[in-house]
Amino acid sequence: TSRKRRLHLAKPFWAATKHISAPSIPTPSARSWDVIIVGAGISGALMAEALTRKNRRVLIVDRRVPVRGSSIASTAMIQHEIDVPLHHLARRMGADAARTWRRSVRAVQDLQDLVARLGIACDMQAKQALYLTGDEMGHRAMRSEFEARQNAGIACDYLDQAELMQRFGIDRSAAILSGASASANPGQLTAGLLTVAQARGAEIASPVEITDLAETGDSATLATREGGVLTAEQVVFCTGYEFLPVMESRAHRITSTWALASHPRIARPDWLDRSLVWEASEPYLYFRSARDGRIIAGGEDMDDPEAYRDP
Ligand SMILES: Cc1cc2nc3c(=O)[nH]c(=O)nc-3n(C[C@H](O)[C@H](O)[C@H](O)COP(=O)(O)OP(=O)(O)OC[C@H]3O[C@@H](n4cnc5c(N)ncnc54)[C@H](O)[C@@H]3O)c2cc1C
Numbered sequence: 001t002s003r004k005r006r007l008h009l010a011k012p013f014w015a016a017t018k019h020i021s022a023p024s025i026p027t028p029s030a031r032s033w034d035v036i037i038v039g040a041g042i043s044g045a046l047m048a049e050a051l052t053r054k055n056r057r058v059l060i061v062d063r064r065v066p067v068r069g070s071s072i073a074s075t076a077m078i079q080h081e082i083d084v085p086l087h088h089l090a091r092r093m094g095a096d097a098a099r100t101w102r103r104s105v106r107a108v109q110d111l112q113d114l115v116a117r118l119g120i121a122c123d124m125q126a127k128q129a130l131y132l133t134g135d136e137m138g139h140r141a142m143r144s145e146f147e148a149r150q151n152a153g154i155a156c157d158y159l160d161q162a163e164l165m166q167r168f169g170i171d172r173s174a175a176i177l178s179g180a181s182a183s184a185n186p187g188q189l190t191a192g193l194l195t196v197a198q199a200r201g202a203e204i205a206s207p208v209e210i211t212d213l214a215e216t217g218d219s220a221t222l223a224t225r226e227g228g229v230l231t232a233e234q235v236v237f238c239t240g241y242e243f244l245p246v247m248e249s250r251a252h253r254i255t256s257t258w259a260l261a262s263h264p265r266i267a268r269p270d271w272l273d274r275s276l277v278w279e280a281s282e283p284y285l286y287f288r289s290a291r292d293g294r295i296i297a298g299g300e301d302m303d304d305p306e307a308y309r310d311p
Contacts, residue, residue: 020187134281
């Protein structure tokens with residue numbers, strides 16, 4: 001059985017917003033499926049939408065109510081900018097780094113197009129992103145990062161200290177300003193995608209907890225906590241920060257992080273409603289505004305033994 005973790009401490013801000021639910025049934029109507037998706041968060045929802053578009057018979061199971069995992073704790077800054085700067089990633093991956101970054105640009109656009117095409121109301125807003133120098137990257141390294149992105153064909157501008165101060169009133173030595181970013185209500189986005197998949201025949205069963213997995217020839221068999229058995233040609237684990245022991249790998253490390261939301265309609269500069277802001281610092285801070293004029297901020301991921309606790 002996979003350990004259940006405390007995915008949030010206080011009540012996440014998005015949990016109090018409307019239209020973040022998708023209907024579910026307590027027990028799947030069949031034992032055998034084309035694909036079973038474990039986890040009804042944003043990853044499972046995107047997977048379900050894509051697979052039902054290809055007419056696969058899909059079952060989604062979750063041990064919680066759908067859309068109540070880590071996805072509703074997210075600040076939901078949708079960025080093409082990968083955590084590892086392009087000029088660092090290029091040292092590790094060579095030419096594949098630029099390709100990876102370009103695909104990330106395309107993914108942000110594809111997600112916005114998908115939401116528009118499906119008519120999902122989730123406050124999806126195209127945004128620009130402002131990446132500030134900090135103690136991990138000064139203005140010279142920021143310039144190298146800018147040049148690497150330009151060479152990769154990724155549109156962005158380099159702002160020096162004076163221009164950054166003049167346009168944004170921020171006192172840092174430099175920044176990169178880029179497009180291809182967005183923000184959304186992650187609960188509404190997840191619920192919207194799940195609802196689309198359901199309209200195409202997908203089923204969501206909850207609470208159903210998967211406790212074991214066995215591969216049998218061309219199919220996979222899943223055991224549920226209640227002693228049931230489910231089979232599918234393919235199983236996709238979209239379990240976020242939790243995973244079955246058989247899937248644990250040395251590459252996995254669980255960290256703890258935080259986010260907070262201010263009261264609505266607080267005083268803020270005009271540009272903030274069009275922007276995501278983050279910095280090259282350790283620990284780092286990132287923030288954006290939401291449509292109701294709140295500021296939503298988050299920060300550094302931390303190693304924390306609590307993150308591994310099974311409540
Ligand atoms: C504070 C915070 C801020 C963040 N900010 C951003 C951001 O700005 N931008 C960004 O891109 N990302 C951000 N993230 C990361 C992002 O939220 C997550 O990567 C994403 O939500 C993970 O989605 P998921 O669907 O994989 O997992 P989840 O939403 O956690 O869904 C997984 C589901 O699987 C279910 N499950 C687990 N194990 C089992 C089992 N054995 N059987 C049945 N069901 C099971 C769980 O109940 C859960 O509902 C942030 C995360 C946090 C915590």
